[in-house]
Amino acid sequence: MSPFSICFAIFCYSLTRQLHDLEHPKQIASTLVRLVRDERRKWGAQRPTHKSYRQLLTFVLSSLQALKAIEDHPLEDLIIEQIDCEPLAELTEHGCLDGRAGSGNQAMFLAIFLLHARERLNIDTRAALDEWVELHLSHMNRFGFWGDDRWMTHLQFQNGYHQHEIFEYLGVENPCLQQTLTALRSLADREGHFAPYPGGGGCYDYDAVFMLTPHGRIPDATTRRVLEQTASTLLAEQNPDGGFCESLQVRPRSTAQLAGFVSHAWAARGNPGALRERLRYGLTLQRPKHNRIHTHWSQYSRGWNESDLWDSWFRMLALARIDVAMHPEHAGHWGFIDYPGIGYHPSLRAAKVER
Numbered sequence: 001m002s003p004f005s006i007c008f009a010i011f012c013y014s015l016t017r018q019l020h021d022l023e024h025p026k027q028i029a030s031t032l033v034r035l036v037r038d039e040r041r042k043w044g045a046q047r048p049t050h051k052s053y054r055q056l057l058t059f060v061l062s063s064l065q066a067l068k069a070i071e072d073h074p075l076e077d078l079i080i081e082q083i084d085c086e087p088l089a090e091l092t093e094h095g096c097l098d099g100r101a102g103s104g105n106q107a108m109f110l111a112i113f114l115l116h117a118r119e120r121l122n123i124d125t126r127a128a129l130d131e132w133v134e135l136h137l138s139h140m141n142r143f144g145f146w147g148d149d150r151w152m153t154h155l156q157f158q159n160g161y162h163q164h165e166i167f168e169y170l171g172v173e174n175p176c177l178q179q180t181l182t183a184l185r186s187l188a189d190r191e192g193h194f195a196p197y198p199g200g201g202g203c204y205d206y207d208a209v210f211m212l213t214p215h216g217r218i219p220d221a222t223t224r225r226v227l228e229q230t231a232s233t234l235l236a237e238q239n240p241d242g243g244f245c246e247s248l249q250v251r252p253r254s255t256a257q258l259a260g261f262v263s264h265a266w267a268a269r270g271n272p273g274a275l276r277e278r279l280r281y282g283l284t285l286q287r288p289k290h291n292r293i294h295t296h297w298s299q300y301s302r303g304w305n306e307s308d309l310w311d312s313w314f315r316m317l318a319l320a321r322i323d324v325a326m327h328p329e330h331a332g333h334w335g336f337i338d339y340p341g342i343g344y345h346p347s348l349r350a351a352k353v354e355r
Helices: 003-015 025-041 051-066 076-082 087-093 103-120 126-138 154-170 177-185 202-211 221-236 255-266 272-284 309-326 328-333 347-354
Strands: none
Touching: 003 025, 003 051, 003 309, 025 051, 025 076, 051 076, 051 103, 076 103, 087 103, 087 126, 103 126, 103 154, 126 154, 154 202, 154 272, 177 202, 177 221, 202 221, 202 309, 221 309, 255 272, 309 328, 328 347
């Protein structure tokens, strides 16, 4: 298994509260530390800021927290080199404040490293974190995200969702909440999916569910109805092997499948930005190179309808988020990770206060 796959497996065990079934958790933690250090060595003296490395590092940190091993492996040297920067320069370099594709991840990574340094390494990063928040709030567009706000698009919320993970962890309110909710609901298809292609996608659907449940709550009756449809659809799409996939409607090719792409695009005709996006995906995904999904997480390329750890975690995380938003007393049924970033839930903060 790749180090990413090990992390995704840990996240699935954690969310379903089955970590006690893992044998030798300390050995697993040590293996992850060795693997992320092996990856770091590939960069030599250069400060690594590539998405794949930073993504692995943050996933490893969350995994160590889930395994209760982060105190033994705080990875201080790897964190200190990541926070050796000025927030404005770092965010500008990656295009985070302009909504550049992929920049949301980079903004979230920086905030996670700053939070880790503050909470685990006793390094005062308050000024940098305050600047991170202020910069994002001052550059936020009318939809509550970043970049061009002529039209709401799938890319815009899927990219900008990452900064809202940090806002939630810090307890920062979205000043454009109502606009965010309205814009996101408009992108839901009739099945409650939120991807620019039919059948949804692990990232797109979870990111939308997160944004539609601010601070873990259901904000209004209209949003509730959308989320009820999403939950019903996701539960119906669980594969016979118990896992979840990216989409059941992209492959295999057929007349019905092509008609589904056309119908999905046409449904966005009132939003030129989303319409163009859906048409572009509809054409691009017909190419043979997209018969399978290729990622940097593993050498194996999976089928669109094939269960995998990443989509299984994200689908379950979306269902857990909806469940707790509708039934707050169910928070203890799920094993959210008490660490900033994906997998955190504000109910963990409430539980700390109660104790």
